[in-house]
Amino acid sequence: MNIYKYFALISTIFIAVIFQPTFLARLSLPGATPDLVIVMVCCWAVTKGPEVGAIAGFLAGFLIDVAPPGAHLMGIASIILALIGYAIGIVGGGPSRSFSRPLVISGVGATTFFLFRTISGVLVGNDISLYNFSINFLTQGIYAAALAIFVYPGVTFLDKKLGPVSRSDELRMK
Amino acid sequence: MRDSTRLRTVLAVLLLISLTLVALELRSSGTGFTKSIRTISFNIISPFQKSARSFTDSVQNFGSTWREIRIAREKVKDLESENLDLKEKLANTDENRRRAAELDALLKIAGLGTYEIVPARVIAIGAGQDYSWTVSIDVGSKDGITADMSVISGLGLVGRTISVADSTTLVALLADPSSKVGARIGGKSELGFISGNGLPGELEFEIFDPLSEINEGDRIVTWGSEGGRPFVSGVPIGEVIGVKSSPGLLSKTAKVKPFVKLSTLDLVSVIVEAPRIDPRDSLLPPMPVIPTPTPAITVSPSPSPSQK
Structure with a gap:
């Protein structure tokens, strides 16, 4: 990871955080709101491995917590997302020819994040019906996989454009 | 081996920072350091x-006409620009007309209730992933907004302001699980509480008196807080769609459908000055009129004295 790639990482996540409430939330699609931020984190983690995954997750979580209209407890989202990014980097990181893998991983990542959020919501005392939960859970995974179709090529493109894969990166993948 | 140590260190540092944030926020409970982080980020991110x-x-506005325009571009280059221009204008006119109608409704409700309002647009909607319902609007402390003011739309109550930056304000909607509004049934004086449960189309109304009579179709208005903050009195909230009677409990609950569609908000306004006189039920929309059969009247000619 050189400095340009970190810059690309930060700006893509920032853009995702900006467009999440202003664009995707306003589409009012059936079921859950597509979660662009988690998809962005998953794609970076798949492309660059656990370390970048954890950093991307932390950044995304921090931005989600401080950006309006967020009003929940600061720091929770960054813990959860950093762990998800790390785990995805371990399980699914590394160069691969398969195109379906990042889609599946994004779907799994998004539903995991949604599960955590629901659990924290229930702990705070929200009354969530099983029906609503299962609809949102399913649509969340499907939307995430669909978003990854566009996001993953973008991330790998940025990764290739901004300098060759360094030796330390290759080592880290192994 | 060295590499996995580094990896663990990075993860540990990130988690530590996050935990520190959580601890700071819990300790200061929304004031002090974390509050200033929020205010700064609001001011940076909201533009x-x-x-x-x-x-x-x-x-x-553009999406629906995009396809036609692409064909037109292939055919005639200058026609394309003209076409695009006109179509965009048309789309904007529709949008503006809708917005004007919303403003009209807002002004009407403000006029009826003699509220002093600041109009605003919704710029970001909380995704609803964790069932919290908040939006941010494009007015702030510069426009005289402070926390705990009522936010209404042309149809009724939307929510209340919870935190304010220079030119953005966070609004907790009625459906937010933390929202609780004192309310009464329009036309009667039964008091209760409206609370959100994370669903936009369904609120819960808890009536204090278990023996009181409440029916489907009853309309609910705000009861009003001390000094009109956070809620002014007499703003329509919604209509009862179902009554849940639970014998043995000290209160009765009903399901209420809000008049305002909370998932598609656009123009709203913040009440900065409460009315001096309680408007009571005058803001409720007129009851649907049930047509009553009118007896057909046949006019029979009255016998008039025949002239001779």
């Missing part, structure tokens, strides 16, 4: 959100 919002608007 981006505003421009993203206007971009989204133009995409939405």
